[in-house]
Amino acid sequence: MKHKSIVPTHVERTMRNGDFIVSKTNTKGQLTYCNRIFIEFSGYTEAQLLGQQHNIVRHPSMPRSVFHLLWSRIQNGEGIFAYVKNMSADAQLLLGLCH
Secondary structure (H helix, E strand, O other), X not given: OOOOOOOXXXXXXXXXXXXXXXXXXXXXXEEEEEOHHHHXXXXXXXXXXXXXXXXXXXXXXXXXXXXXXXXXXXXXXXXXXXXXXXXXXXXXXXXXXXX
């Protein structure tokens, strides 16, 4: 999977109108579901994604503290609205939105 030596390309991929990236994880942060848009934009196959930590798509410039906040809110049953910067398998920038 992704290696720490991967350097982002600084090329941003734009989503199409009506596209929504959806993923689900278990309590350990491992991906249990990815919709076809998530799979397409991630650059990985479904088989490569399922069972992996969700941070497989984490962009290196996203502070880990943001994800700590997201997980804390989710685990407390609270909602959150946040933009998330992710990275595809080919190191292109992906922007997402968390609710």
